[in-house]
Amino acid sequence: MRLVVDLNRCQGYAQCAFLAPDVFAMHGDEGLLYDPQAEDAQRERLAQAAAACPVQAILVDDLDLNLDRNREQDRDLTAAAEARDA
Numbered sequence: 001m002r003l004v005v006d007l008n009r010c011q012g013y014a015q016c017a018f019l020a021p022d023v024f025a026m027h028g029d030e031g032l033l034y035d036p037q038a039e040d041a042q043r044e045r046l047a048q049a050a051a052a053c054p055v056q057a058i059l060v061d062d063l064d065l066n067l068d069r070n071r072e073q074d075r076d077l078t079a080a081a082e083a084r085d086a
């Protein structure tokens with residue numbers, strides 16, 4: 001999974017390093033280091049880190065697609081539960 005952090009936006013808040021420490025690390029006071037080719041196993045943590053970044057500096061390939069897919073699955077499950085309860 002490829003990711004990019006817009007370092008012009010990044011303010012060094014470190015939420016990403018807290019939520020996905022295998023991908024992001026703070027270096028010094030405001031420097032952010034990250035793995036631009038994160039393992040697929042980091043997908044969930046990356047999604048949380050990207051959502052938590054206060055300035056939306058984290059862009060992840062393929063992540064939106066999966067979030068949309070998850071939303072569709074949630075919708076399907078909700079519809080199935082409503083049909084069952086009706």
Ligand code: SF4
Nearest residue numbers: 010011013014016053
């Ligand atoms: S959470 Fe966002 S602003 Fe904070 S260090 Fe990570 S990328 Fe930068």
